Amino acid sequence: MGERVIIMGGGVIGLSCAFEALMKGYKVTVVEARTCGGQASGAAAGMLAPFSENTAFPDDFFRLCRESLRLYPEWQQAVKDMSGEDFEYTNSGSLYAVYHEADLSALKQRQLWQNEFGAQAEIVEGGQLRRLEPELSPEVIAALYIPVESHVHAPDYVKALERACRRLGAEIYEQAGHAKPELTPQGIRVISEHGEIYEGDRLIVCTGAWSKMWEAQFGIAIPVFPIRGQICAYDTAPQRVRHMVFTSQGYLVSKRHGQLVCGASEDLAGFDTSVTEKGIARLLTWNDKVFPFVSALEPVLKWAGLRPATQDGYPLIGELPQDRRVIIACGHYRNGILLSPVTAKIVGGLLTGQASRLSLAAFAPERFSSGLQYMKEA
Numbered sequence: 001m002g003e004r005v006i007i008m009g010g011g012v013i014g015l016s017c018a019f020e021a022l023m024k025g026y027k028v029t030v031v032e033a034r035t036c037g038g039q040a041s042g043a044a045a046g047m048l049a050p051f052s053e054n055t056a057f058p059d060d061f062f063r064l065c066r067e068s069l070r071l072y073p074e075w076q077q078a079v080k081d082m083s084g085e086d087f088e089y090t091n092s093g094s095l096y097a098v099y100h101e102a103d104l105s106a107l108k109q110r111q112l113w114q115n116e117f118g119a120q121a122e123i124v125e126g127g128q129l130r131r132l133e134p135e136l137s138p139e140v141i142a143a144l145y146i147p148v149e150s151h152v153h154a155p156d157y158v159k160a161l162e163r164a165c166r167r168l169g170a171e172i173y174e175q176a177g178h179a180k181p182e183l184t185p186q187g188i189r190v191i192s193e194h195g196e197i198y199e200g201d202r203l204i205v206c207t208g209a210w211s212k213m214w215e216a217q218f219g220i221a222i223p224v225f226p227i228r229g230q231i232c233a234y235d236t237a238p239q240r241v242r243h244m245v246f247t248s249q250g251y252l253v254s255k256r257h258g259q260l261v262c263g264a265s266e267d268l269a270g271f272d273t274s275v276t277e278k279g280i281a282r283l284l285t286w287n288d289k290v291f292p293f294v295s296a297l298e299p300v301l302k303w304a305g306l307r308p309a310t311q312d313g314y315p316l317i318g319e320l321p322q323d324r325r326v327i328i329a330c331g332h333y334r335n336g337i338l339l340s341p342v343t344a345k346i347v348g349g350l351l352t353g354q355a356s357r358l359s360l361a362a363f364a365p366e367r368f369s370s371g372l373q374y375m376k377e378a
């Protein structure tokens with residue numbers, strides 16, 4: 001094949017695209033501003049929950065998420081085999097808990113349509129609910145149980161992806177600072193803040209919450225902005241919480257060694273990743289209402305990351321119309337860990353010219369630019 005692919009951004013999306021391109025035989029260079037997985041991807045709770053995250057109706061985004069969950073077992077095995085690293089891929093199932101009779105009809109509606117898409121959802125109450133999740137608050141009257149949802153340990157998943165890519169021969173350059181692409185008829189160059197030059201034939205832009213900065217250069221509107229997520233974790237006994245538990249206000253998910261991760265706020269704070277007292281206090285109040293035993297605990301970890309949100313809530317995945325050597329894959333907002341395999345497969349298909357069987361128009365990078373004239377940089 002011989003084509004050289006340069007990927008900007010070493011988060012879960014950039015590294016997944018790198019892994020897929022390497023598996024297809026491309027030569028891959030990843031250029032990361034700071035540290036691989038050091039931004040949103042390393043901050044994530046790692047839930048693979050297309051049903052619990054999409055409660056309204058089955059739109060194109062839900063289908064994308066559902067397809068990615070379907071791809072996960074094989075995908076994660078390939079990453080594990082290539083990296084030799086484990087990242088706690090766990091099929092725990094999830095419970096979406098409600099507190100009022102009035103919420104039951106919405107839950108039943110969801111169960112109906114989501115079961116058409118393989119959720120295997122069941123409404124659980126009383127003794128059945130307590131057997132599934134013994135320490136759940138008695139105030140929870142019912143839950144939608146979805147046995148097919150899973151989770152990973154996100155920071156370890158990103159490390160495994162990085163290791164797998166290196167083993168496949170990727171060149172990964174970290175601490176590149178604010179790197180910039182240059183598109184010329186002869187080829188593509190990415191120039192680091194310190195002046196290093198990386199050359200390639202194709203460019204994949206996976207710069208997460210920072211992607212808006214390419215608008216002028218690429219001549220399309222890229223309405224991606226950071227939404228800060230503050231999140232915390234308690235130390236508990238392993239398996240004290242058995243499922244991912246969602247409520248209308250947040251979620252709790254227990255990792256293998258008993259670390260109970262609880263998230264997450266949604267704040268507009270620009271590119272500030274600091275943790276605030278107010279943000280964490282709101283989480284703690286809700287955690288007590290879901291699992292009363294946590295009121296006796298203090299979080300042992302608190303952190304924050306910047307989700308790459310978009311104007312319509314959908315990611316941008318596709319070629320740049322005016323220069324098809326460039327592929328954009330950004331704006332995965334709350335679901336980038338879940339969406340990593342499907343994004344990589346779509347991008348892999350774009351590299352090789354193989355059409356996806358999914359409907360991708362809703363994710364076209366130029367969809368915010370209708371009426372604007374694409375302008376090529378001089």
Ligand SMILES: Cc1cc2nc3c(=O)[nH]c(=O)nc-3n(C[C@H](O)[C@H](O)[C@H](O)COP(=O)(O)OP(=O)(O)OC[C@H]3O[C@@H](n4cnc5c(N)ncnc54)[C@H](O)[C@@H]3O)c2cc1C
Pocket residue numbers: 008009010011012013014031032033034035036037038039040041042043044045046047048176177178179180206207208209210228229230231263264304305306307308329330331332333334335336337338339
């Ligand atoms: C608190 C929290 C909880 C979450 N929980 C979940 C969850 O349970 N499940 C789920 O699926 N998703 C979850 N998410 C969302 C998920 O983390 C994101 O959707 C995903 O990480 C986005 O991946 P990314 O690679 O696009 O972005 P990032 O991980 O932010 O990576 C982008 C990278 O690009 C680099 N970069 C930027 N500019 C440049 C440049 N000019 N040159 C080179 N590199 C550059 C950055 O340094 C960064 O490393 C959560 C997010 C947060 C914050």
